[in-house]
Amino acid sequence: MDGRSRRREDTRQRLYEAAVELIAEQGFSATTVDDIALRAKVAKGTVYYNFKSKTDLFEELLRHGVGLLTAEFRAAVADLPPREAVRALIRAQLEFIKRYQAFAQLLLSEMWRTNREWQQTLVLLRAEAIGVIAETVQAGVDSGDLPADLDVRVASSALFGVGLVVAVDWLVFQPDRPIEDVEESLLAIVRRVA
Amino acid sequence: MDGRSRRREDTRQRLYEAAVELIAEQGFSATTVDDIALRAKVAKGTVYYNFKSKTDLFEELLRHGVGLLTAEFRAAVADLPPREAVRALIRAQLEFIKRYQAFAQLLLSEMWRTNREWQQTLVLLRAEAIGVIAETVQAGVDSGDLPADLDVRVASSALFGVGLVVAVDWLVFQPDRPIEDVEESLLAIVRRVA
Amino acid sequence: MDGRSRRREDTRQRLYEAAVELIAEQGFSATTVDDIALRAKVAKGTVYYNFKSKTDLFEELLRHGVGLLTAEFRAAVADLPPREAVRALIRAQLEFIKRYQAFAQLLLSEMWRTNREWQQTLVLLRAEAIGVIAETVQAGVDSGDLPADLDVRVASSALFGVGLVVAVDWLVFQPDRPIEDVEESLLAIVRRVA
Amino acid sequence: MDGRSRRREDTRQRLYEAAVELIAEQGFSATTVDDIALRAKVAKGTVYYNFKSKTDLFEELLRHGVGLLTAEFRAAVADLPPREAVRALIRAQLEFIKRYQAFAQLLLSEMWRTNREWQQTLVLLRAEAIGVIAETVQAGVDSGDLPADLDVRVASSALFGVGLVVAVDWLVFQPDRPIEDVEESLLAIVRRVA
DNA sequence: AATGAATGAGATTTCATTCAT
DNA sequence: AATGAATGAAATCTCATTCAT
Structure with a gap:
C-alpha cells in the first residue's frame, strides 16, 4: 500500500x-x-x-458499513427474475446482519432519529441501499410479477425496515433460533412482494 | 393533595x-x-x-409510556374474536404511535440496544406489552383461527417490531401518507396472523 | 414563655x-x-x-454549647483552693464532654481551623472558656500553690486542649473504658498544674 | 519515565x-x-x-502524609533506650508538625470525626502511626523503664493526641513561642511516660 | 505513526435559600 | 408556626480535543 x-x-x-x-x-x-x-x-x-474527530470516525464508519451492504445487495440480485431477486435481497440482508450484527443494531438505533449531525449522511446512505431494493421491485412491477398497485417506494422502505427489525430482534432476544426460521418468518411476512 | x-x-x-x-x-x-x-x-x-437523576427521569418516562401502550392494547382486544383482536391491536399500536410519535421513535432507538443502564427496565416493559399480543395470538392458535404451527412468542415479537418500524418510518419519511394506507400495508404484511 | x-x-x-x-x-x-x-x-x-441561615444556626449552637461549658466551669471552681479547683475543672470538662459528646467532637474539629465564617465567634467563645481556667491557674500561682514560672495562658490553653483530645479519643476509640480511668490518665498527664 | x-x-x-x-x-x-x-x-x-475524585485525592493525601509521619517515627526511635526513644518520638512529632503544619491541622480536624467516607482509611493510618509509639512504650514497660501498670494502648493514643493538639494550638494561637518551650511543655505534660 | 498528559467547555448534580400556601 | 415545591448559583465531574514528545 x-x-x-x-x-x-x-x-x-x-x-x-x-x-x-x-x-x-x-x-x-x-x-x-x-x-x-x-x-x-x-x-x-x-x-x-x-x-478528524469522533463524528468523522462515525461517519466514515457509516459509509463503510452501508457501502458493504449495498454492494452485497447488488451482488445478490444479479440477473435473477423479480420474485427470486426479492427473496435473494432478503437473504442477503439477513446474512449481512448476521455477519455485522453490531453495525445492524447501530443502524436500527440511529436510522429513525432526527436532528443529529450525521443525519444527512445517513439519509443519503439509506437512499442508496433502499435504491437497490426499489430497482428490483420496480422491475417486478414492470414485468407484471408484482402487483401493479404496489407503491414501490413505500414497499422498499418497509421491506428494508422490517428485515432490519426482525433480524435484530432475533439476534438480541432469540439468538439460538436458526437463521432459516428467521428467513421463513420474514418471507411469510412479506409475501405480497416476495 | x-x-x-x-x-x-x-x-x-x-x-x-x-x-x-x-x-x-x-x-x-x-x-x-x-x-x-x-x-x-x-x-x-x-x-x-x-x-433522582437524568437516568431516573428517563426510566420513569419509559414506564409511563409503555404503561399507556399496554393499557391501550388491553382496551383494544376487549372480547373480540382472535383475528379481529389482532387487527385491533395493530390499529391500537398505530394510533398510539401517531399520538405519541416521539415516544415511539425513542422506543425504536432504545429497544434493541444492549448495555444501557435502563436495559433491564426496558426488557421488562417490552415483555409486558408483547405479553398482551402473545395472549391474543395464543387464543387464536387455541381456537384454530390461527395456524397451529405458529411460534407464538416469535410472532408476537415480530408483530410488535414490524408495527413499530413501519409506523415510525412512515412518520419520519412519509408523514403525508394517510394512516389508512399504513394500516393497510401493515395488514398486508402480517396477513398470516391477521 | x-x-x-x-x-x-x-x-x-x-x-x-x-x-x-x-x-x-x-x-x-x-x-x-x-x-x-x-x-x-x-x-x-x-x-x-x-x-436566619445555616451558618446562623451553627453559630447559635456554638454559643449555646460553649455557654453551658463555661457555666459548668464556673460552678465547678466555686471557692475551692487552687489545686483542687484545677482538678474540679478537669472533672467538669470530662463530665461535660461525656454528656455532650457530639458537641465536644465538633469543637475538637472546628477549634483549630482558620478561615471559616464563624472563626471569630469561636475564638471569642474559646477565650471565655479558657478564661475561667486561666483565672483559677493564676490564683494558684499567686497563692504559691502552683509554680511561679508557669506561663498561665499557655498552661490554660494546653489544659483545655489536652482534656478535649483525650476525652474525645476515649469516646471515639475506647468507649468501654470507665470514665475514672480517663480522669486518672488526665490527672497523671497534667500533674504539674493539678 | x-x-x-x-x-x-x-x-x-x-x-x-x-x-x-x-x-x-x-x-x-x-x-x-x-x-x-x-x-x-x-x-x-x-x-x-x-x-478519580476529590475524595480520592484526599485519601491519597492522607496516605501520603501519614506515611511520611510514620517513617519519621521509625527513623527517630532507631535503637534508643526506652525513655529517650519516647522523647525522640515527641521531638519527631513536633518537627513533623512544624514542617507540615497544614497537614497536622487537617489531621486534628478529621481524626476524631465519624461517618466520613475516608473514615476507614484514617483509622488504619492512625493505627499505623500509633503502632510505632506503642512498640516503643511496650519496650519501655518490658524493660522496667516505664511503670508496669501503664496501659500501653491508652498511653500511646494519648501521647499522640496530646502532641497533636498542643503543637497545633501552638502554631495557631501562639506562633511566636519558640519550639523549645513547646517541647518542654509537652515533656512536662507527659512526664509519666517520658 | 503513535502516545498520553493536560486542557477547558460543558455536562450532571447538589444545596442553601425563597416563597406561596 | 410550619410546610414543601421550586429555584439558580455553584459545586463535582466528564470528555472531545490539543500538543509536546
Missing part, C-alpha cells in the same frame, strides 16, 4: 471495529473516545491521528 | 413531555438536562427535585 | 440536637439543611423559619 | 500541596476543586486526570 501504510490501515480497522461494537451497545454519545481507544488497544491520541 | 401535590404532578408531566421529545430527536445522552428544563419551563433544579 | 412560644422553643431544641450530631459526624459543610430537617423531623422550611 | 512519567508525578505533588493547605484552613467540603486547581496552577480537568 502506498499513501497509507499497511500499519495505519490496520489501526483504522481496529478503530472501526471497536467503535461499531461500542456504539451498537451504548449509542454514539454514550460512547467515549477513551472507550474506543481502550477497546482498540491504542492510545487516545491515535484516534485523532487517524480521524 | 393526595400524597403528591397536584402542582408537583403537573411539573412531572411537563418534564415527561419535554424529555420525550428531545430524547426522540437526539437520543438520551445527547439531550441535556438544561434542554429539558428549558423546554419544560422550569429551573434545572426542579428536574432534580422531581427525579 | 412569651414572645417565643413553647412549641417554637421545642422545635429549636430539636434542630440544635439534630445539627450538633450531624455536624459532629460529618462537619459543617458536609451537613445539609435537608439532613438536619430530616433528623429533626421537621420540614426544611421550618429551619429557615427558626434561624 | 518509570510507570508514571516524571511530569505526571510532579503534577500530583503540586496538587497534594495545594489541597493540603486549603483543606487545613477550610475543611474538605468547603474546599472546591476549582480552588485546588487554581492554587496548583493546573486546569480543573487535570485534577480528574490524576485522581
